[in-house]
Amino acid sequence: MQPQILHVYSHVIWRVILGNNFRSEVVDIFEQYSATLIPVMKKLKAQRPMMARITASFSSEVRHVNAQLDRATAFFTPIFEQCVQAFEKGSPTGSLENDWFEELIRTAPADKRRDYKYLTNVLIGFAFTFVFSPGPSTTQVVYEFAFRPDYIDLVLEEAYNVLGERSESWNFTRDSLRRLSLLDSFSNLMKKIHKTQTLPNGVVLPAGTIFEVVMTAAHLSNSNFQNPAEWNGRRYHELRQQMSSATTGSNKYEWGSATRDDVNFGYASHMCPGRWAGCSIAKMFLIKLLARYQIRPEDGETERYQDIHSGQYAKT
DSSP states (O other): HHHHHHHHHHHHHHHHHHHGGHHHHHHHHHHHHHHHHHHHHHHHHHHHHHHHHHHHHHHHHHHHHHHHHHHHHHHHHHHHHHHHHHHHHTTTTTSSSOOOHHHHHHHHHHGOOOOOHHHHHHHHHHHHHHHHTTTHHHHHHHHHHHHHHHHHHHHHHHHHHHOOOOGOOOOOHHHHTTOOOHHHHHHHGGGOOOOOOOOOTTEEEEOOOOOOOTTOOOOOOOOSSTTTTTTTTTHHHHOOOOTTTTTTTTTSTTTTBBBBOOOOTGGGGGGOOOOHHHHHHHHHHHHHHHHHHHHOTTTTTTTTOEEEETTEEEEH
């Protein structure tokens, strides 16, 4: 499931970035780059710095990553050239109808403005974040919907009221995504763990426990939660209904929030700057998926699929 979701996200983010310049070739370059970069980075980080540099200089995987970066640079160079020329002529922002490239050129250091390989690296890093950050959480949400079908009707009913009766005509805005409160609430519960854990001191954390740990800091339970061990996809939706939109911090129960009570996305100067965009991408994908496809377990499956745990990460 997760590879397919990441593939969809790759298409979506590059269509957003490139607009009319989109070509499927870019997705192929990006996926080859990412599929090679992630394992080779893990391999190099496990070595001493000196050995890592030696290994990298002879690594066919590193050469393949650089080759994909060169392919991407060649593809983006004509677009960068247009944006640089427009910037140097003092053309107004938006004149080329490519806000992403124009903004990148405008904010780049002067000595890097024509370093297209550097700019391509920045652009790919940006796309990398928005593809791989929400991917695992989205997979978890899809699995939960498969085993909790009663929530699908509730979420879709709200979506049809907010976005209209025809899913083919849905137009997503910041406000409409914020009003998908039930979908947001259901997705927010992905902070729960799914298998029983025993701590070194013998304390057992049952499956579904909400807890905070240093580094990952999934969630911090608070006095507003009733029956916190119970799965309640409406929990955050109901908490939002209790708050006035004019109240300071009225968005504290939204999926992308970063507060002292919910540090899933960090807090203060350490909060994730792309959290709202990542959650918005996931919600657009999820509501379209629910509206157009039937989500259910494979034949014979009655329990949610088990996660594969590796360090602080859970793969599904």
